[in-house]
Amino acid sequence: MEATKKKTYPLGYWICCLTYTFERFAFYGSKPLLVLFLTKSVAEGGIGIDPVDAAPIAALLTSLTYLAPIVGGWICDRWFGARYAVTLGCVLMGLGYFIGWKSTSVAMVYAMIIVVSVGTAFFKGNLAAIIGRMFDDKDVLDAAFSIQYSFVNIGSFFGSMICGILYLNQFANGEELGFRTVFLFCGVLVIVGGVFFTLCYGFLQGQGKLPFKYLTDTQGNVIGEAKKEKAEKSTAPLTVVEKNHVLAIILVSLFSVIFWLAYYQQDIFLTLYIEEKVMRNIGSFTLSPVHLTTTWNGLLCIFMSLAFAKLWATLAKRPQGDLSMFHKVTLSFVFLGLSYASLMVMELLRGVGAPDSQKAHFLWIVIFGIFITIGEICFSPLGNSFVSKFAPKKYLSLLMGVWTAATFVASQLNGQVMKLVQKLGDFNIMVAFAIISFACAVIMFFLIKPLNKLTEE
Secondary structure: HHHHHOOOOOHHHHHHHHHHHHHHHHHHHHHHHHHHHOOHHHHHHHOOHHHHHHOOOOOOOHHHHHHOOOOOOOHHHHOOOOOHHHHHHHHHHHHHHHHHHOOOOHHHHHHHHHHHHHHHHHHHHHHHHHHOOOOOOOHHHHHHHHHHHEEEEEHHHHHHHHHHHHHOOOOOOOEEOOHHHHHHHHHHHHHHHHHHHHHHHHHHOOOOOOOOOOOOOOOOOOOOOHHHHHOOOOOOOOOOOHHHHHHHHHHHHHHHHHHHHHHHHHHHHHHOOOOOEOOOOOOOEEOOOHHHHHHHHHHHHHHHHHHHHHHHHHHHHHOOOOOOOOHHHHHHHHHHHHHHHHHHHHHHHHHHOOOOOEEEEEEHHHHHHHHHHHHHHHHHHHHHHHHHHHHOHHHHHHHHHHHHHHHHHHHHHHHHHHHHHHOOOHHHHHHHHHHHHHHHHHHHHHHHHHHHHHHHO
């Protein structure tokens, strides 16, 4: 039995992980630069619009790329093999970045966002669903998706770091910054990832050839005789057990909205706080807010994903098995609360309401990053595993899309929440999110038993 568990990561799994790395490199290489591209003057290589107008446009890229997979999942559940969808998604995303390369107006930027989002619709949930179907042993899924999350963050870390250097230096031409050339570079890279994935179809164990309405084993063989295939299609009614599983997925997705709403405060509130009120110098080198949020988070995720994959695999060998998804969600909110508690201590030491000239030390942001990343690792990669374990297979891609849609809702709410919380002051924002996080941890703790019953076979 032990020898069998050591062989549960097929070659096709690693191919899917590397494909994620290509795509995330392009996405995180482009996304952080989009708002700068919109606001910089034409002479500086940008579009030259007001920041107030630029912010919702830039936020739309994140929002749509988390909503679109629902549509892509629905298509692949019914009509289209997921492997072909992933290839098509890479091509479309590449074309979207190419539009960004040639963008000289807001309308062209919108076109870039739409095309990239459509490509993501075919790519994101369907690639995760292919991974989920490669495993018979549900006990290894948490570890497998944690490792996959490490590959995602390799792309995030190097994409944000390298493209941030390229647009300022190698791709710049005098005062004109190299935004457009970065978009070109990212477009080429994501298409290369799609070509790599397509050439490796033969290693995917037959997964993704057929729509997910056909139930298949880990080798891609349709389960049951051909004459019974209609019963396996998405028109067949769900059983009581399957309905309970869908309900559990929806409930956890609702908690996901709250988690990501708190998490994405890094993109707006914390970035502004770091820019104005945090000492960011290491000798003669000045860190940017992005280094202390996106890049630091990506670096931590690479190693923490692997460490937690080993932890989940070790726990799964116990007689009582691994912690349930609901235990892990509870832990994620505990660490989310601790991250905001560390910000509260930072602001207290700096002086609540003190002038911007009185700086906090950036090490407090480093501590915040460690706590919030642990919370993220306990939550985000395990969501894909959870859906893969309990979603009715004929709705696998669709429910993968529901999971990512929670992030869309959170990103949409983020801007609205900030209009309210900015009136309260920095410290009150920190306190509010700390309280919300710990409250969710307590609520989830008391829901563990009822939710575990919903996921019983």
